[in-house]
Amino acid sequence: MAKSKKLLQIYQRLYKAFGPQHWWPAEGPFEVMVGAILTQNTNWQNVEKAIAALKKNKVLSPKKLNRMPQKKLAKLIRPAGYFNIKAKRLKNFLKFYLQNYGADVRKMRAVRAHALRNELLSVNGVGEETADSILLYALNKPAFVVDAYTKRIFSRHRFLPKDTDYQDTQKLFMQNLKVNVQLFNEYHALLVRLGKDFCLKRNPKCGTCPLEKLL
DNA sequence: GACCAGGCACATC
DNA sequence: GATGTGCATGGT
Numbered sequence: 464m465a466k467s468k469k470l471l472q473i474y475q476r477l478y479k480a481f482g483p484q485h486w487w488p489a490e491g492p493f494e495v496m497v498g499a500i501l502t503q504n505t506n507w508q509n510v511e512k513a514i515a516a517l518k519k520n521k522v523l524s525p526k527k528l529n530r531m532p533q534k535k536l537a538k539l540i541r542p543a544g545y546f547n548i549k550a551k552r553l554k555n556f557l558k559f560y561l562q563n564y565g566a567d568v569r570k571m572r573a574v575r576a577h578a579l580r581n582e583l584l585s586v587n588g589v590g591e592e593t594a595d596s597i598l599l600y601a602l603n604k605p606a607f608v609v610d611a612y613t614k615r616i617f618s619r620h621r622f623l624p625k626d627t628d629y630q631d632t633q634k635l636f637m638q639n640l641k642v643n644v645q646l647f648n649e650y651h652a653l654l655v656r657l658g659k660d661f662c663l664k665r666n667p668k669c670g671t672c673p674l675e676k677l678l
Numbered sequence: 679g680a681c682c683a684g685g686c687a688c689a690t691c
Numbered sequence: 692g693a694t695g696t697g698c699a700t701g702g703t
Contacts, residue, residue: 498684499684500685502683502684502685502686503684503685503686503699504683504684504686504698505683505684505685505699505700505701506682506683506684506700506701506702507683507684508683508701508702509683509699509700509701509702510684512700512701513700541699541700542698542700542701543687543699543700544683544698544699544701545685545697545698545699545700546698546699546700547684547697547698547699548687548697548698548699551679553685586688587686587687588685588686589686590685590686590687591685591686592684592685592686593685593686596684608685610685611683611684611685613684651686653686654684655684658684659683659684670679680692680703681702681703682701682702682703683700683701683702685698686697686698687696687697687698688695688696688697689694689695689696689697690694690696690698691692691693691694691695
């Protein structure tokens, strides 16, 4: 079967099994950007605690976070883990966001996706997944987000070689699916849902996995 | 106590 | 270019 058809079939089966995932779970674009950095190699539940702390202290805005001493920021985001390095990364991003775009999402959206992706990647602490998450979920640009779940699911089911890198994994989706923000949004969210529910541990319990006999 | 989580940068070879 | 390591909390 053609890759594009199969990828779409996988999507449809996941959607049927899980329904819409309503991503990204955040109140606005800036909160998505902060969450994208905080969730690096971290359980989302822990990120929620960190974001709740920022909200409770009424500092979840670009200017307020930019003004805040790094040490204080680190203390607030402590539940998200790696809090020192993440405080630094947030600071780097905030500086970029304020200096280059005046913390204005509309100005950022006006930039072409490819150029903006490179700009984001130039920020220390923003890698490919974080950049694509910001592009897709904060700025509504069609970038397919690849994460550990994506690679694990598709390699474990022999759709991709085990050590396929980010770019090649992303190509699989971007070259075989209709380039569409809503589709990319839902597809990635569904893969995360599948990863969490079924293909997580070393001994994956895929007995009732919605992708059984399909991949 | 072990293992895992929606990565990334940096050192070293 | 490939491989290894530090970063850290909280849930199971």
